[in-house]
Amino acid sequence: MLPTLAELLLLPAFTGAEVRSGQARLGAPVTWVHVSEISDAARFLSGGELLLSTGTPLAGGDGGAYIRSLAGGGAHGLALELVREVREVPPEALEAARETGFPLIVFRQEVSFAELTRAAHARILRPPVAAPPSLSPVTDALNETGRAADFVAAHLGAVLALPPRPRLILLDTLGALLGCNFNVAEAARSLGVRRQTVYYRLEQLRAMLGDLNDPRRQLGLLLALDLSRDR
Incomplete structure (x- = not known):
């Protein structure tokens, strides 16, 4: 463009x-x-x-x-x-x-x-950045087969069990981190907070969700976040 x-x-x-x-x-x-x-x-x-x-x-x-x-x-x-x-x-x-x-x-x-x-x-002359592939076919399939709720609970259950305010903060932080390949500085800029704040929230997420470095785990979290927003 x-x-x-x-x-x-x-x-x-x-x-x-x-x-x-x-x-x-x-x-x-x-x-x-x-x-x-x-x-x-x-x-x-x-x-x-x-x-x-x-x-x-x-x-x-x-x-x-x-x-x-x-x-x-x-x-x-x-x-x-x-x-x-x-x-x-x-x-x-x-x-x-x-x-x-x-x-x-x-x-x-x-x-x-x-x-x-x-x-x-x-x-x-900068080449256009390709849009990431849509996850909607997968989320649609989970919704249509009635497995969406179980999928979200399996991946985000510990966070979803929190009170509304901390739940929203941690879900937003997780989404920001996943969107920038866990670049803390970039996530902090997108969220409008200090990097130390993102580090603190990341530790909370790891304590509740376990290993966040596995690419398959990250894909599951992306899908679960999409599904939780729809719900």
Whole structure:
């Protein structure tokens, strides 16, 4: 899936970027990133590009017409490094960007266009993450054969016997741990708690459920969690 302009701006290479216009369109996908210093760049666009420039096309020309040509040509943004010939966005260019809702981004410090394009293209070309296979055929079969309740009790009985609050906390923690291959730091981030808290809860889970390292055991727990949510 292509990244949005907003996602690219979160990359470390884009630190310091200031969005001057087009905030409502930061969710548009970016197909590619080009460095362009020519005033008729629009005729080379195929749509969805983010252009990088030092502002040369805005110097001594009609900045408003340039911005409108990019917006009309399908570009999804223009990032300007304002440290050399052009140190501020010309008023007519900024006005055109705001009128058209065109994302205009500025860097007020020197940046490496090579690093920007490299970081952006690495994100654009990242292969999509395959969705994990669904467990629903197995859980459906357990439900249809009337064995779901016994299966859940066999795998989660000790936790389900707890009062509501600790039961919910430990089930949520178990789900988070299973979802990240028992990476405690990642589980802590997803739950919004400290790592020490997750370690403590993990010890509680081990005391009640036994060995959690066996892949077959983990699969059973995943199925039991799905079934318990359905119930």
